[in-house]
Amino acid sequence: MNDYQIEMNLSQSRKQKPAFDNLQFGRNFTDHMFIMDYTEGKGWHDPRIVPYQPITLDPSATIFHYGQTVFEGLKAYQTKDEQILLFRPNKNMERLNRSSARLCMPQIDEELALYGLKQLINVERDWVPNLEGTSLYIRPFIISTEAHLGVSPSLTYQFIIILCPVGAYYKEGINPVKIAVETEYVRAVRGGTGNAKTAGNYASSLKAQEVAGKSGYSQVLWLDGKENKYIEEVGSMNVFFKIDGEVITPELNGSILDGITRDSIILLLKHWNIPVKERKISIEEIYQASKEGKLEEAFGTGTAAVISPIGELFWKEKLLVNNGETGSLSKKLYETLTGIQNGSLVDPFGWRVLV
Structure with a gap:
């Protein structure tokens, strides 16, 4: 070098x-x-x-x-x-x-x-x-x-x-956001450019976000472009759900961006011995988990906000997640990852690079 x-x-x-x-x-x-x-x-x-x-x-x-x-x-x-x-x-x-x-x-x-x-x-x-x-x-x-x-x-x-x-993406810390499940527009399809970080992916997402914003929602939860049933991303972030003690995130399938924060979260959860799986997960499964009281937390992950807790989902009806409040796991993940990033916590993974 x-x-x-x-x-x-x-x-x-x-x-x-x-x-x-x-x-x-x-x-x-x-x-x-x-x-x-x-x-x-x-x-x-x-x-x-x-x-x-x-x-x-x-x-x-x-x-x-x-x-x-x-x-x-x-x-x-x-x-x-x-x-x-x-x-x-x-x-x-x-x-x-x-x-x-x-x-x-x-x-x-x-x-x-x-x-x-x-x-x-x-x-x-x-x-x-x-x-x-x-x-x-x-x-x-x-x-x-x-x-x-x-x-x-x-x-x-x-x-x-x-x-x-x-500054911080959210000026008052990590506040839960309201998310609408998108059922008309599609972010990406397998074989397309969804797993590439290219401008067109973001331009094509603006219309759905605009429509959701008019209804009071911060962002949209994207479903797959083929069957319109499996969860992919939330806004421009990867997404995680904690259901009955286990954390689940959609598996990389060619249309989902391989987020670096996503990967870091998965490694942190494994480090803490918290069950975490990458697999297909349908919006119907999330809906049923919420109805049964098993949907404990949901959050997006990305560079800008690090962790963005989801307090409300709208699909068939409004679903509150963790009573619309930031969950304990979301908070712990945010504090730990930002602590590693800014040097205030020990980095057990060797992620930091000195300039």
Whole structure:
């Protein structure tokens, strides 16, 4: 990794940083970004750190017309002794390459990408917030850039990393959300792009979320696209249910995103000897478990919120989960995972990476 040469072109004027005690999610961006280009026959080249700036592309660039793009999301945390930590960043780079493969995009050198990310964070160390519940959100992404109208893989790409300081996803901790089960629209189907982190998946989810929002629900619970009966994800998060003492999450089936937080939760539960299974689970099973008083907790997992407890589900009728309150397991998982991430708790898994 020390052999990598990254050009540095640092900004001569710096932005005014936002107050770290009043951060909005995804609104304020740091002074610099990392960029690397790809050209067919040459491969990835010219890795550099430059001032944060607009991207200039030809109007016929394939990203605008055929949607070849993938992205990731992870965070950096500042510890009490001013160290900066990443959480399982190698998993994000691995998944970025899996997503790229699905969209016929070139593989990146994962070590170079992680090295470039660390160099960028070192340049922007003053942007890493140090208050409880805050972090530096990291968005690596790849876009196709060839000026060409034709349905074929682009011959040129850019890999870019941008950073933004963020506060807690929920300002008052982890509050239960109201979820509507989606029965009309579909997020993804097996054989599609559901297991890739690509922009189109999120654009196609907006309509269902808009409809649910008008009825007072925060998000939707997605069912499978074939039989419209098996649970897949909740909003843009993986989902877990605790039923009669056992935790269940939908198995990866080709249409569900392989979440890094999801994997971490499963490993934590196994570490605590709490029964956890990855399998098909139908909305009817959840409905019956609720009616029988066996549905103890439900929660979504993802990078942004870490844990998002579900307090209410609407399918045939409103179903309260844990009396609409945050469950003890959800709370313990949230506190443990965030403690490992920010360095305040012991990391028995070796997940933390020092910048």
